[in-house]
Amino acid sequence: MSSRSFLAIVLSAAALAPAAVIAQPVENGRGNIVSIDWNRLTVDLKDPQGRVATWKFNRNATVKFTDGRQFFPSPSTQDLRPPMYVHYTFRNEVINSFDVVELGYQPGREEGTSSGARKQQGVSRTVTGQLTAFDPNVRQVEIEHGGRRETFQLTDTSQMGSLAAGQRVQVRTEWSGQRELVADLRVLGREGTNPPGRSSSSNLPASDGGDDSQTAEGRVVRVSPQGVVMEVAGARQTYGVTDSALVRRLRVGDTIRFTWADRNGQLFITDVR
Known part of the structure; x- marks a missing residue:
């Protein structure tokens, strides 16, 4: 081999070396889904040590069902929900694939979730949950129910003035063509009776501090x-x-x-x- 050829090989290897250093390896993790937010592409996962962390996931992340494959013929991130136990891969702190190795429930009989709370084209439903966000400008509310967050479209903003994040609400929907709209919204109270840090015996008056x-x-x-x-x-x-x-x-x-x-x-x- 000539010295010129040897030098060319050395220079090529040097040019590729930085790329190998910069490239982030694909890593693996596992845990139970605690909650998932498809609007923000985040999922809360509890690891085997009981620690809960919030992860971002790729909108086009691949989903595989090792358990319950027959119930999910075209799996996607929309099929993920608590308390599924998943193995996942991630790069740069973003999850790119999920493998559901244990459903944690019998499809069609999810604990705490009635079939009427699931969105079905043309079918009205009643959903009860915690109000997590709302935007009067676009007349939308976000409700957490059954371990997941879902956005609903309002037709009447008259009730939005009394809304506050953390309230327990109930919405009844109806369909107008291809759109599901909220026909009725009711505030049932706040989620939980005692906020963290306060005991049930506390009767302090409300104030600004x-x-x-x-x-x-x-x-x-x-x-x-x-x-x-x-x-x-x-x-x-x-x-x-x-x-x-x-x-x-x-x-x-x-x-x-x-x-x-x-x-x-x-x-x-x-x-x-």
Whole structure:
């Protein structure tokens, strides 16, 4: 081999070396689906050690059903739901494939989910769950039910003035052509009776701070303009945030210590440490 050929081989190998260093390897993980948000392409997964983390997933992620294959002839991420146990692959912290190795339920008999709550073309339904977000500008509400979040289109905005993230609501839908629309929306109350950090015996008056302010420590599950979902001591609670600067400081997955207050029955984060 001539010295010129040898030098060409060495230079080619050197040129390829940086690419090998930069390329991120495909990694693997496993866990149970806790909740999934198709609008934001995020999924909460509980690993074998019981830790819950929020992951982003590719819109075109491949889905395979090792368990229950006969029930999912054309599998997609829309078929994923709690409490499925999945193996997944990811690169750059984004999941690209799921393998459902255990359904965790009998299809058609999901615990806590009635068939009437599933979307079927032309079929009206009634859905009850927790209001996680709403946007008066586009007349849409997002409701978490059956371990998943779903967006509904309103036709009447007159009730939106009384909505607050964290409320327990019920919607009844009807179809207009190809569109499913909310015909009726009712507020049933807040999700849960005692927010994290407050005991059932607490009867402090509502205020903008002062004696009613309390502190807690928890993990940021979700951040939106309408509120922040925090997980404290294993329970999730939605808080409003009036200061946009506070919202910009929050990152999903972070564990923070925060101060919150009850203002006329609605919970607000007033400070983050």
